[in-house]
Amino acid sequence: QREGLELTLFHGRGGALGRGGGPANSAIVAQPPHSVDGRFKLTEQGEVIFARYGDPAIAMRHIDQVAAAILLASAPSNEERNREAAEKYADVAGAMDVASRERFFSLVRAPGFAPWFARVTPMEEIGLLALGSRPARRGLSVESLEDLRAIPWVFAWTQARINLAGWFGLGTALEAVGDDALLQRAYTEWPLLRTLIDNVAMSLAKADDRIARHYLELGDRDDLAALVRDEMRLTRDWVIRVTGGTELLANKPVLQRAVKMRSPYVDALSLLQLRALRALRDTPEGAPVDPEQQRLLLLSVSGVAAGLQNTG
Structure with missing residues (x-):
């Protein structure tokens, strides 16, 4: 101006x-x-x-x-409402920023994280789909996140029913503030925080801890798997506490009903994908890949993406 x-x-x-x-x-x-x-x-x-x-x-x-x-x-x-809320809750945002950043880096900067991520999700197989204008990764192998493009990073977590890119770190951030009443007021008065938490609620509602556990078991890192599942539970609990009600999306019944109606069909596809992914992961190194299992995996990827939406 x-x-x-x-x-x-x-x-x-x-x-x-x-x-x-x-x-x-x-x-x-x-x-x-x-x-x-x-x-x-x-x-x-x-x-x-x-x-x-x-x-x-x-x-x-x-x-x-x-x-x-x-x-x-x-x-x-x-504009005045947003300005006043941002000033009023600046300390809340600062505390959340520090805590969530530290939590996120404790996962993605852990030694061996990138190859573990590629094993417990169908990240490698996504590159075989006949879609997209660029390769899923820049290098020849996933040894660090710098080798990976943004779309397969998000898409792979969605396929594993974890949706990690849409919520990881928020539970730790809200717990760092730790004041239910303060966070509930901020959620009511600050549109930015409300939008953030509502989006995370939707992302968590489309995740599934039961199915996610089986994907995470494909890796040999119990420490990383526990970190992911613990943060998922923590974030789910805090989002429900801040938004009110007893379950996710309780304040958005139309969206909640739509997610619940689709979930059983997507669950069946996820279990088929998990079976195919497990078979591919158990293939001895150097042995030919079973084309039927690979085809099943790719079909299930398309089906899960269509059912969940908000995928990539």
């Missing part, structure tokens, strides 16, 4: 929360003051384009919601 420059917030949206997914309208309304100012630009990947714009009625409803959110985000009253 001082220099007379007009900025346009440019957001790249994937389907998964780890790549910018989630409801667009609530995210736009939660932006800092003057970061929107009636202007908003986005790029969306193929999965999102199909879901949002494949049906004319859904496309118009989505565009209406985004346009309304841009106007609302630019309203002085909304």
Whole structure:
């Protein structure tokens, strides 16, 4: 404003929360003051384009919601609300940032994490799917996360019914604050925190600890598996405490019902995928891969992605 420059917030949206997914309208309304100012630009990947714009009625409803959110985000009253909440809960955000960052790095920077991740998820096999414009990784093998592209990182965790990129670290962050009443007030008064926690609730609702446990057992790192499952339980507990109710998405009954209706079908596909993945992982080094098991795995990957949505 001082220099007379007009900025346009440019957001790249994937389907998964780890790549910018989630409801667009609530995210736009939660932006800092003057970061929107009636202007908003986005790029969306193929999965999102199909879901949002494949049906004319859904496309118009989505565009209406985004346009309304841009106007609302630019309203002085909304900007003031976001500014006051950000200032009021700055200490809360600072404590959460430090705790969650430390927790996340304790996992992804653990020795041997990258090859373990490639073993307990179908990350390697995702690269065999006939989709995408680039390879799943930059190097010849997954020895560090620097070799991995963003989409397979998120997609693989989704396939394993863990959705780690959409929630890991938040439970530790909320526990670091530790004040239920304070966090509940912040959730009510601060749109940014509310959007974050609501998105995590959706991500956790589509995860499944029972199935995830079997994927994690494919690796030989009980310490990393325990770290993932402990953080999942902690995050689930804290999200429920902050949002109220007795289960995830209790405050969003329509979304909760949709997730519960799809889950049994996706569970069956996940168990088929797990069987195929286990067979492939048990193949002796140098031995030919069973093409039927590989085909079953790739079919199940497509089915799980379609059932869960918010996948990559």
